[in-house]
Amino acid sequence: MSRYTNKNSYLKNTKLSEYKLKQIITEFCLDTSASKASVRLKINRNTINRIYNTLRKLIFIETQKTSIFSGEIEVDESYFGPRRVRGKRGRGAGHKIPVIGLLKRNGRVYTKIVKRCKREDLMPVIKGKILEGSTVYTDGWKSYDGLVLNGYKHYRIFHSKDEFARGKNHINGIESFWSYTKRRLAKFNGLPKDKFLIHLKESEFRFNHRNNNLEKELLSLLKKG
8 A cells, every 4th residue: 555645646656635736736827936835835845846847847848749830920039048248249149048939820839949040050940840831920130031942931020120010020929928938037036057948948838828727738737747
């Protein structure tokens, strides 16, 4: 017989009751920090951290199961990390982490860390994730040159000329995702580089399930995991 007496159909070999587990998941869905959740629920912080880390690992695995985008797609790159060093200018100046983002309008987003934001780094991601013949919207960054030659309908918005939207020609959706993600990650007061990817993918997962019941989605992942 197991020495654990609290029935929990989502976690094996645990003393944590299912009721307490669901309370922790509720706090996770609210994006409550582990320290605040610990005080609110009167549960040891190490236990909260363990469940939070389990959820993040399952989310990361789930975000790897992505399908191909088609239709109208916004593409943009962004940089995460410390503030730029004074005197350093240009895209990715300093020690920031470059990330490319693809967003299907009125749909989901996909993110990937890239080495640099050069054409040879961005184009393989675009070609690997966006169906040929789709309509792609970008800013005026030169690394997006050649999308038409690769079989896409390509429209640009030139921020350098103070353009931000011309009818359907904009990248407001992916830029909103960047803003949302940076606000989320700022709450951690700086993330170690080796933790960045899993938190980036958590933001992606949260965004992609923004219209779903996140608690049910996470319980389903736990059940499968």
